[in-house]
Amino acid sequence: MSRVIGIDLGTTNSCVAIMDGEDAVVIPSPEGARTTPSVVAFTQSGERLVGSIAKRQAVTNAASTVFAVKRLMGRKASDENVEDMAASTPFAIVAANNGDAHVAVGDRRYAPPEIASMVLARMRETAEAYLGESVGEAVITVPAYFDDAQRQATKDAGRIAGLDVLRIVNEPTAAALAYGRAAEAAERLAVYDLGGGTFDVSILETGGGVFRVQSTSGDSFLGGDDFDRALVEEILRRFGERHPGVDLRGDKLALQRVVEAAEKAKLELSSAMETDINLPFLAAENGAPIHFESVVTRGELEALVEPLIQRTIAPCRRALADAGLAAKDIDVVLLVGGQTRMPRVQEVVTEFFGAAPSRGVNPDEVVAMGAAIQGGVLTGDVQEVLLLDVTPLSLGVETAGGVFTPVIARNTAIPARATKEFSTAVDNQDFVNVHVLQGEREMAEDNKSLAHFQLQGIPPAPRGVPRIEVALDIDANGCLTVSAQDLGTGAAQSVEVVPTIGLTEDDIERIIAEADASAELDKARRELAEVRSRAEALLHTSERALEEFGDVLSASEYEALKADLEGCRRAVERGEAEAVKAAVGRLETSSQRIGEILYEQAGGG
Amino acid sequence: MTSDTHDPEGQRASGERGEQASGGTAHSQDGHEGAEGGAERAAADSGEAGEAGPEARIAELEKQADDLRDKWMRAQADLENHRRRARKEVEDAREDGKKRTLAELLPVVDNLERALEHAGTATTDEAKSIVDGVNLVMRQLSQSFDRLSVQPIEAEGKPFDPAVHEAMSQIETAEVAPGAVAQVLQRGYTLGDKLLRPALVVVAKAPEREESAGPNGKSPDDGEER
Numbered sequence: 001m002s003r004v005i006g007i008d009l010g011t012t013n014s015c016v017a018i019m020d021g022e023d024a025v026v027i028p029s030p031e032g033a034r035t036t037p038s039v040v041a042f043t044q045s046g047e048r049l050v051g052s053i054a055k056r057q058a059v060t061n062a063a064s065t066v067f068a069v070k071r072l073m074g075r076k077a078s079d080e081n082v083e084d085m086a087a088s089t090p091f092a093i094v095a096a097n098n099g100d101a102h103v104a105v106g107d108r109r110y111a112p113p114e115i116a117s118m119v120l121a122r123m124r125e126t127a128e129a130y131l132g133e134s135v136g137e138a139v140i141t142v143p144a145y146f147d148d149a150q151r152q153a154t155k156d157a158g159r160i161a162g163l164d165v166l167r168i169v170n171e172p173t174a175a176a177l178a179y180g181r182a183a184e185a186a187e188r189l190a191v192y193d194l195g196g197g198t199f200d201v202s203i204l205e206t207g208g209g210v211f212r213v214q215s216t217s218g219d220s221f222l223g224g225d226d227f228d229r230a231l232v233e234e235i236l237r238r239f240g241e242r243h244p245g246v247d248l249r250g251d252k253l254a255l256q257r258v259v260e261a262a263e264k265a266k267l268e269l270s271s272a273m274e275t276d277i278n279l280p281f282l283a284a285e286n287g288a289p290i291h292f293e294s295v296v297t298r299g300e301l302e303a304l305v306e307p308l309i310q311r312t313i314a315p316c317r318r319a320l321a322d323a324g325l326a327a328k329d330i331d332v333v334l335l336v337g338g339q340t341r342m343p344r345v346q347e348v349v350t351e352f353f354g355a356a357p358s359r360g361v362n363p364d365e366v367v368a369m370g371a372a373i374q375g376g377v378l379t380g381d382v383q384e385v386l387l388l389d390v391t392p393l394s395l396g397v398e399t400a401g402g403v404f405t406p407v408i409a410r411n412t413a414i415p416a417r418a419t420k421e422f423s424t425a426v427d428n429q430d431f432v433n434v435h436v437l438q439g440e441r442e443m444a445e446d447n448k449s450l451a452h453f454q455l456q457g458i459p460p461a462p463r464g465v466p467r468i469e470v471a472l473d474i475d476a477n478g479c480l481t482v483s484a485q486d487l488g489t490g491a492a493q494s495v496e497v498v499p500t501i502g503l504t505e506d507d508i509e510r511i512i513a514e515a516d517a518s519a520e521l522d523k524a525r526r527e528l529a530e531v532r533s534r535a536e537a538l539l540h541t542s543e544r545a546l547e548e549f550g551d552v553l554s555a556s557e558y559e560a561l562k563a564d565l566e567g568c569r570r571a572v573e574r575g576e577a578e579a580v581k582a583a584v585g586r587l588e589t590s591s592q593r594i595g596e597i598l599y600e601q602a603g604g605g
Numbered sequence: 606m607t608s609d610t611h612d613p614e615g616q617r618a619s620g621e622r623g624e625q626a627s628g629g630t631a632h633s634q635d636g637h638e639g640a641e642g643g644a645e646r647a648a649a650d651s652g653e654a655g656e657a658g659p660e661a662r663i664a665e666l667e668k669q670a671d672d673l674r675d676k677w678m679r680a681q682a683d684l685e686n687h688r689r690r691a692r693k694e695v696e697d698a699r700e701d702g703k704k705r706t707l708a709e710l711l712p713v714v715d716n717l718e719r720a721l722e723h724a725g726t727a728t729t730d731e732a733k734s735i736v737d738g739v740n741l742v743m744r745q746l747s748q749s750f751d752r753l754s755v756q757p758i759e760a761e762g763k764p765f766d767p768a769v770h771e772a773m774s775q776i777e778t779a780e781v782a783p784g785a786v787a788q789v790l791q792r793g794y795t796l797g798d799k800l801l802r803p804a805l806v807v808v809a810k811a812p813e814r815e816e817s818a819g820p821n822g823k824s825p826d827d828g829e830e831r
Contacts, residue, residue, distance in 0.1 A: 031800065032701055041767075049767060057767035060775055060784075060808045132689065252773040253790040253805060281719035289723050 004137045004166060004379050005127045006371025007120060008174070009154065011070045012196045014038050015368035016123040018131070019376040024178060024369035026362075027130045035364060036126070040118045041065040042105050047525065048518065050122040062090035064105045068197075071220070072112040073157075074150030077101040081220070111503055113153045114511050117160035121515070124161060138163040139375040141367050144170040144202045144213040147393055147448055148438050148480075156503050160511050166378050170392070172202035173211040174370025175336045179358055183209045188329055190319075192349055192357065193336035194312060197223040201316050203323040203330070212411040213392065215322035217315035222308065224339035230304045231262040231296070235277060238294050246283050246290060254282050269298045270341045302344045309348050316352055333357040338364045391416070395472050395480065398435040398444035400425045407472045410440065419471040421487075423464045431456040432468055434484050436497060451497045455484040458491075528577040535572050535584050539565065542591040552597045561590045704796060707755060711802055715791060717743060750794075758793035760786045760804040769793055771803040775810045783811040 006024065008015040013035040017026045028034050033052065041054035042064045049057065058065040068085070075082050077095035086093040092104040102109045120140070127135045142154050151168045158165035172191035181189060186207040193200040200218035204211050235258050236248055248254045261277050268275040274297040282292045320327060333349055335357045340346065350356050361369070391414055396406035399422065408418045424432060432455050439447025458466050467487040474480050483494030503511070542565055550558055564587040571583035721743065724736040750756070758769045764785050765772060776787050786806045793804030 028697070032697065032704065053767045056771040056803055057765070058772070060765060060772045060810075130690070132686065252807075256773065256790075256805060280716045281723065284723075287726070289719070 003127075003131065003133070003135060004139060004372075004375030005124065005135050005163075006174070006368050006373070006375050007123050007138055007140045008171070008365075008368035008371060009070065009116060009120065009123075009140055009142070009157075010035075010038055010195070010367075011068050011198055012038060014119050014123055015365055016127050017365065017368040017372035018127060019372050024372040024376075026365045026368060027127050029126045030129050036119070036122060037067075038070065038116075038119050039065060039067045040069070040115050042108075046521075048118065048522065050118050064091065066091050066103050066105065066110070066115050069103065069112045069115040072101045072103070073116065074112070074147065074153035075101050111153075111156075111507070111511070113157035113503060114160060116154065116157035117511075117515065120157055120161035120163060124163060136162070136164055137166050137375070139167045139169055139371045139378070140165055141169050141171045141174045141371050143200060144172050144216045144392065145200075145218075148450065149448065151392070153503070156508055159508055160515055162512075162515075167374055169371055169374050170202070170211070170213055171200070171336070171367050172204055172213060172216075172334075174367045174374065175334050176204060176206070176211055176370070177373045178361055178366040178370035179334050181206060181211075181332065181334075183207070183211055187331045188325065190316070190330045190333045190353055191336060192312070192316070192333060192340065193218075194339040194345065195223050195337035196225050196339075197221070199223060199312055199315065199337075201312070201319045203319050203325060205323075210411075210413050214325075214411070215319045217319040217322065219311060219315055222311055224337070226308050227266060227305045227339060227342070228259070228263055230308065231266055231301060232259055234296075234300075234304055235262055235292075235294065239282070239292055242292075243283070243285060243290055246285050248283060251283060257282060265296050266301065266342075269296065269301050270343060273298050298343070305342075305344070309345055312345075313348070313352055327353050330355060334366075335359060336363050336366050391474060393438045393448075394440055395436070395438050395450075395474070396420075397422070397470055398433075398437060402444050404437055404439065404442060404444040404447050407470065408474065414474045417471065417473045419469050422468045422470060424458065424461070424466050424468075425463055427463050428460040429463065429466075430458050430460065432458065432484065434470060434482065434493075436472070436480075436482050450480065451482060451495055453482075453484075453493060453495045455486060455491065455493045457489065458486055459489060461488075524577065528575060528580070531577050531580045531584065532572055532575070535568055535580050535587075538584055538587055538591070539568055539572070542587055545591060545594050549594050549598060552594060552601070557590070557593055561587075561593070564590045700796075700799070703753070704799070704801060707753070707794070707796065707801055711794065714746060717746075718792070754797045755801065756795050758795060758804045760789045760793065760806050762786060765806065765808045769795065769800055769803055770806045770808075772808045773805050775808050777812045778809045779812050781809045783809055785809050 003018060005027075006017045008017075014037075015026060015035045017024050019025075026034050029036055029051070031052070036051040037055045039051065039054040039058070041049040041057060041061055043049065043057070043061065054065060055067075058067075068089075071085055072082060072093065076099045077083075077086075077093065078099065079101065082093060082101045086101075094102050094104045094109065096102045096109065096111065100111065102111055103115060104110075120138075124135055124138070138158055140154055140158055142151055146154070154168055155165045171193065172189075175191050175193070176189055181187065183206050187205070189204040189206065191200075191202045191204060193202075198218065198220050199222045200216060202216045203214040205214050206212070239246075239248055239258075248258065257279055261279055265275045265277055274295055277292070277294045277296060279292040281289045283290045316327075320330075330353050333353045333355050335346070335349070340349075340357075340363050346357055346359075391408060391410055391412050394406040394410045395408045396404055397420075399405045405420070407420045408416055412418075422432070434451075434453050434455060435444065435449065436451040437444055437447040438450055441447050455468060458468075469485045469487055471483045471485070472480065473483070480497040481494060482497060483492055485492040542561070546558075546561060546565070550561075553561065564583070568580075568583040568587045571579045574580075717739065721736070721739060724732075724739070727733050727736050760770055762781055762785055763770075764782075770786060770793065773790055778787050781787050785808070786804075787809040788807040789804055790807065791805040794801040
């Protein structure tokens with residue numbers, strides 16, 4: 001039985017977890033890291049790098065190092081968020097033929113799901129290496145505000161990565177699951193998620209087996225990284241006060257040491273009241289070394305970042321207002337994201353909601369763990385939680401005056417079907433346009449268009465007389481079918497909604513084929529690297545053996561070994577895996593002859 | 606559940622229907638042993654009550670047995686995987702402990718090295734002798750690292766390799782080949798075959814800027830790093 005992994009596909013970092021008996025556990029990468037940077041790079045030699053290794057080469061290859069692709073998922077290039085992002089990223093964001101935002105690297109274009117799939121594939125490999133078995137199914141989390149196109153794009157990414165995506169789960173819902181909240185209990189939850197680069201707050205309501213996301217808000221450019229930067233600035237300010245003539249900003253290494261010291265100090269101040277920043281030989285002035293030493297107290301750090309913490313309050317207010325609730329209506333507050341470890345953040349959250357937040361689950365890993373639990377629910381390994389999927393946004397049609405009329409309200413548990421009757425707007429109108437949209441805004445144009453079709457052949461009648469029934473049907477997988485029927489004539493028309501954004505089936509098939517091909521290429525490259533390093537080690541030991549003990553060999557054996565050595569060296573230079581392998585085999589046999597003779601002599605003597 | 610072929614409701618339901626059916630119930634109760642024979646007999650005499658008859662019961666039990674066998678095999682497999690993983694986890698934990706300890710110590714080593722870089726200016730005999738002493742401490746340290754299989758990463762002049770090098774910046778130079786490490790800012794280390802800390806390096810690029818501006822109309826290295 002293949003297991004279901006839970007993946008938190010993050011903007012900056014991703015995390016994978018799995019059910020181990022009763023518990024969700026995070027799977028560390030082979031390098032021992034519990035999260036993997038969501039960074040993908042394409043090198044000049046055509047190699048594809050994912051994770052830390054991609055991050056480490058970013059400055060040398062900035063135009064071909066793609067990060068934060070989550071911000072592009074399921075979005076049009078003309079989207080203002082995308083335009084903002086395009087202005088600041090060193091890699092190019094371009095419009096695809098259908099207007100989707102794509103990433104251009106060299107002369108190749110990548111759909112965001114393609115890039116995301118490379119991160120997901122890495123997470124899958126991490127899980128497979130840990131479990132020692134292949135993994136085919138996954139639950140992936142997305143922000144609660146993701147619309148249909150963004151969710152579909154995430155699903156596509158999973159498919160390209162060779163994963164059957166059983167469910168797309170909202171991040172706050174996953175967090176609630178990991179905190180052990182039951183969907184049966186009637187509760188109101190606030191999920192406060194302050195990550196590395198983004199802040200999200202969601203108001204959830206549970207009951208009847210459903211987690212309903214009532215509202216979300218946030219700040220997509222506020223996170224723990226800003227806290228680090230504030231402390232770095234403070235350290236630089238203190239240094240500048242003591243050594244006005246020395247500019248640390250121009251010294252990459254010194255700056256890097258300050259950044260690391262700031263990150264460490266920030267973490268320490270979550271448990272200690274003060275910490276020492278100790279940077280000997282940080283710089284030099286007139287040839288004399290400058291040492292830097294300074295004490296930072298928790299209070300000082302808090303004063304520095306207080307404006308950042310206060311910036312989270314307005315989104316919390318908005319989320320409550322959108323949900324029609326007051327802070328006191330919230331029963332439980334859940335903390336997600338590493339920055340929520342800071343005591344002052346917890347204090348501010350407690351003050352605002354009037355309830356102490358739940359703790360005890362690692363806030364960096366809680367979302368991935370929740371995804372794993374959801375995976376366990378789907379395979380039947382976890383029984384206590386019943387969890388239904390809901391539509392994240394309202395679905396409806398455009399009516400007279402460009403008004404959006406919802407047919408299926410958001411947070412309706414799916415599968416769901418709903419109908420609404422409409423009529424004509426002018427006399428003798430013989431057709432109606434059905435424009436299907438998704439969103440919460442009042443005007444159709446502010447929502448996301450999903451499909452257009454026409455119901456024709458309506459018999460002449462005064463306006464308002466014909467009765468047209470529009471039915472929206474979402475199946476368990478979230479696929480939408482829309483039909484319209486003239487109740488007078490019985491004439492009907494229906495369409496399966498294929499998002500006008502995102503990848504087509506053909507695109508996905510093509511990308512999967514390409515991914516397989518490049519996986520083979522990567523494999524070949526890896527094999528060559530492995531066999532080459534084996535060959536180099538063997539060359540080294542064989543040469544030494546030949547030098548030291550070559551005289552025990554007969555002249556012909558000596559020559560044969562030398563020939564094999566030379567053959568192996570040439571094979572390594574040519575760099576063909578098979579040839580190297582064969583040469584290594586030959587050299588192994590001929591060089592072992594030395595050992596054999598030596599042992600025979602030792603045994604005989 | 607509407608079908609009465611499932612126990613225990615099924616047995617009770619058929620029991621109420623009279624002798625024939627209750628005979629069937631008896632069969633299914635000892636059906637564990639005489640399953641085959643029971644099935645034939647039941648097929649012959651159960652008549653219209655057959656839906657609750659022995660063959661259904663046998664099928665039921667066979668299914669149960671299959672289910673249990675399947676569960677048992679999975680439990681076995683799980684246990685085996687668990688053992689294997691537990692061993693690996695112990696190994697990883699040991700490795701991880703070592704990694705953490707060493708990672709904490711490396712900055713101290715860096716600073717000792719920095720101290721020695723500045724030591725060339727020592728003039729008095731006393732100062733020189735202290736420098737010699739510290740040099741010996743460094744040698745001792747590098748021997749300890751050897752024994753712990755901690756190896757410094759070769760970087761200077763080597764082709765930039767993000768597996769073990771972290772690029773801090775690029776520099777235009779003709780001294781080393783483009784794409785090679787021009788300068789090591791901080792030494793990196795491996796622990797066995799694992800990376801302990803990447804070397805922080807400056808990477809060379811060709812002096813004339815032949816590469817065109819980025820596709821955005823920006824040069825590839827302006828803008829934010831991440």
